[in-house]
Amino acid sequence: MKNVLAIGAHPDDIEFGCGGTLLNHKSKGDFVVYVCMTSTESVDGTTGKLLRSKEQNQQETIQAAQTLLCDEIEFLPFQDLHVPFSFESVSALEKIIKKYNIDTIYTHWAGDANQDHISTFKTTMAASRYVPNVFCYEQIPVPRMSENQMDINYYVDVTDTFDKKIEASLCHKSQIVKYKAHGFDVEQNLKVLAQFRGIQASCQYAEAFKVIKQVTK
Numbered sequence: 001m002k003n004v005l006a007i008g009a010h011p012d013d014i015e016f017g018c019g020g021t022l023l024n025h026k027s028k029g030d031f032v033v034y035v036c037m038t039s040t041e042s043v044d045g046t047t048g049k050l051l052r053s054k055e056q057n058q059q060e061t062i063q064a065a066q067t068l069l070c071d072e073i074e075f076l077p078f079q080d081l082h083v084p085f086s087f088e089s090v091s092a093l094e095k096i097i098k099k100y101n102i103d104t105i106y107t108h109w110a111g112d113a114n115q116d117h118i119s120t121f122k123t124t125m126a127a128s129r130y131v132p133n134v135f136c137y138e139q140i141p142v143p144r145m146s147e148n149q150m151d152i153n154y155y156v157d158v159t160d161t162f163d164k165k166i167e168a169s170l171c172h173k174s175q176i177v178k179y180k181a182h183g184f185d186v187e188q189n190l191k192v193l194a195q196f197r198g199i200q201a202s203c204q205y206a207e208a209f210k211v212i213k214q215v216t217k
Helices: 013-027 054-067 087-099 115-127 162-169 173-181 186-201
Strands: 003-008 031-038 050-052 072-078 104-107 133-137 154-157 206-214
Touching: 003 013, 003 087, 003 115, 013 031, 013 104, 013 133, 013 154, 013 162, 013 186, 013 206, 031 054, 031 087, 031 115, 050 054, 050 173, 054 072, 054 162, 054 173, 072 087, 087 115, 104 115, 115 133, 154 186, 162 186, 173 186, 186 206
Parallel strands: 003 031, 003 104, 031 072, 104 133
Antiparallel strands: 133 206, 154 206
């Protein structure tokens, strides 16, 4: 049995990035821990307008994590839009890694276009130095460009768990509404991305990752 840790800067990052893979782990009897780096309300970074309350964020996250059959849910005390890469963030995450004897991690990737995601990646790298398996998932399929494209080198067939991944993703109703207001259909975009990765992996639906470290015996 593997002890798996999925790390997201915000509510919904994990569902969008590796929800199907986590469900695959659960089907094999693995222990899965869901960690959200933030536990505050969400506000617009330019206007300060409240987008989602703390209570709404946590309710949607708990519902989604339960849909993914996660065994434990942990919220770290950092603020949306201001996730740090610091002693505090590294030590908080490392405590969770030790608490659950984690051997497999899924997290954001270094070239992501969101500052909280980048800080979460750096925090993960510092906290996971003794963890044998570390993978980076793709960012949400909306218009975010990066200077360098993600170097995909690992695929997971999520054909059997894709519908459940979508169900978990749609638990984040406030996020879905936010993106829809900007003209983006998150559900459709997730499906298109999974189909594209599935073509590359020779299956119907796949999630794609960059391997940071993978140790096998």
